[in-house]
Amino acid sequence: MALKLYNTLTRRKEEFRPVNPPQVKFYVCGPTVYDYIHLGNARVFIVFDVIRRYLQHRGYRVMLVQNYTDIDDKMIQRAAEQGFTVPELAERFIDAYEADVRALKVKPADIQPRATGHIPQIIALIGRLVEKRAAYPSGGDVYFDTAGYENYGALSHQKREELLAGARVDPGEKKRNPLDFVLWKQKKPGEPAWDSPWGAGRPGWHIECSAMAMHYLSETIDLHAGGADLIFPHHENEIAQSTAATGSPFARYWLHAGYLNIDDAKMSKSLGNVLTVRELVKEHHPLDLRFLILSAHYRSPLNFNSELVEASRSGRQRLQEMVDNLNRALPGAGAASAAAESRLQAALEQARFRFTEAMDDDFNTAGAVAVLFELGRDCNIYLKEGYPYQRGLLEKAIGFYREANKILDILEMENPGELEHDIREAIARREKARCRKDWTEADRIRDALLARGVILEDTPYGTRWKKKA
RNA sequence: GGCGACAUAGCCAAGUGGUAAGGCAGAGGACUGCAAAUCCUUUACCCCCGGUUCGAAUCCGGGUGUCGCCUCCA
Incomplete structure (x- = not known):
């Protein structure tokens, strides 16, 4: 029987055929570590965790890479607000991410690279694009030239003109075309920056994933995944820049997880309904x-x-x-x-x-x-x-x-274990009471144990216990 | 405006053209000293209107409704 999966690129369920079976190269877009993750993030990580495990179960040797975006506008802004440096902020929320996701039984990826740890790879990739004239420097920034990339819109199934119609045009932009996106961003005063052939600056958002996916996996990977809202522009841009650089397809299958709504409304800061995993697990069992x-x-x-x-x-x-x-x-x-x-x-x-x-x-x-x-x-x-x-x-x-x-991973499979000695004795005492039909005593013991978190159930084969959930 | 997804019982949710999985909640019953758990029974004009077909929840067309993307967003 064949494994089929839905490919956003073709909008079809396709038979899964990795480039190099049984190897599977899998990249999942990870969190921007400027805050605690919310339940929508968690859904993505849980879902792809299960997919990864199922592929392993099916006999594939899965290499999973999931990045941390630890430098971008949000990081810089949040760090400034909270009086941290950007690396301090990243450290803090990477730790938080790991703890939250562990509670939800999401297994860590094989490699969890950080954008800031891969600046040379990012610069090299941008260099390749500039060399091929697929990207152009402009006033200290470097932009990807979408006009030169024919299949732009293939993943989001939008025509260039349609995308153009909705694109915002800022005055003073250094882009040639509103759809062009930044690969390298010139340093502003006080911002973290790295040296590059185009001057001091930092990577744009999309380029890090391409660079790290290629660095750790290969130019053509098997699976690339993320939340549905990454389809455009993030994944569209990843495809454009990667394909333009290598000439090879970037990923065979694109997988996207659906949205998670709260009370039928989109989760958003303005509605104040963003539920963090951190808060939720205080009220609910993570499983x-x-x-x-x-x-x-x-x-x-x-x-x-x-x-x-x-x-x-x-x-x-x-x-x-x-x-x-x-x-x-x-x-x-x-x-x-x-x-x-x-x-x-x-x-x-x-x-x-x-x-x-x-x-x-x-x-x-x-x-x-x-x-x-x-x-x-x-x-x-x-x-x-x-x-x-x-x-x-x-x-x-x-x-x-x-x-x-x-x-x-939704059940606890370990044997429930043994009860403390005095509780076992209490259960035995209750058995005796029940034999002599002393219901008052039997119920008293049952209530006492309930208060200690042990629930008793009488079956034809004896009394069974369980811990209160 | 462009592109797209979805619409299945009170609620959640599968469903590959052949008389509609599963779960939660409810009702009734069995078991039980009482309970708990469990088991049994029970609840669907598959959004509407057409079409294709021997046969449609499933395919096609047209409505209606909800949501999403096109802008940072998982």
Whole structure:
């Protein structure tokens, strides 16, 4: 079965064919580190984290590069406002980024280069463009000449004239053409700057990604990804400058994550509805946020509000408890019997197939999650009716969830562990009370344990406990 | 104005032309000392109007509505 993915460039689902299988060269546009990341940023990183993991699961050797934009107008402005130097600001928010994203179970990229660490590569790339007359110096700046690049607009599917109609023309611009974009920006007093053949200055926004992608991956990479709002101008410009420099296609597949809205409104400073991950994880379990994000398709717009997280919490809880119960059943399970023929056995095979089928279809995580629930029902039935359990069957079921969770990472797969000694004793005391039908005492103990965060559930095979979520 | 996406139950959300996955919430039932959990049952003129087809949520045309991009933005 083939893996298909939607390519923004062609607007089609295409079969995934990397340049050099099993290698996959993957570049994701990372954060500008001037502030804490918000949930919209988080969606992008979560979604591409899952895509990366799925590619690995499919046997690809993925090399993931994700940059930090640590120099640009916003960085300079914010640093000035807060009385930091630009590098200090970057340091601070790179740390914050790493902590936030770790909470959301996003694995770090293989390489996380910073723009300021790659000024020579950036200057060299600009040099190539100037040499080829694809770019021109103008009054201390260097601009990319969009008029000389034929396919400008290919990614955003806009014609040059159409883009031109909406382009802003500032008086005093040093551009030849309103669509031209800056590759190198002349230093203004007090700004951080590096020496270059065109004078002191700093890189423009788009050029860093091209330079670093080429430096760490290759001139033609397999996957390039980011949020949907990067399609124009950022990715369009990356394509133009990279292709103009190398003559080779820059990326085979362009992947873009959909927007995340808050209460059906776009997240924006002016509406005051920007939700940072930092704040959200104080109120919600990070895995509930991750689960919510993965329960929609990555290209669809996704709405966010607290009711939706609540619904996700309930759903995820159901899966979590089911998996915990599988784990708890394991120690008491009997040896594998030969005749493992059961409904669960068949359901497991179905689930494996359907999970892959969903993920192969442009990373349909919503479909994949549905498979987890469907199998979950069968597992619950088995836990209820399959006693005494067969070890092999339980192991297979746990194995499936473990594998799926290596990709989605929405559940805690570790064994729930043991309770403190005194709590175990309390549970035993309650059992005795229940045997002599002393319901008052039994309920008293149950309430006391609840106050300590332990919930008890009585089943036909004994009392089960879980920690309060 | 140009370009584009989307419209599926109370809510969220899959869906590859062949009588509509899954989740949340609700209702009823089973189990239970009570609870919790779990299981069973239950809820859809797939935005509207045409067309193609034996057959359309799915394809085509036309509406309507929502959102996005065209400007820094994940």
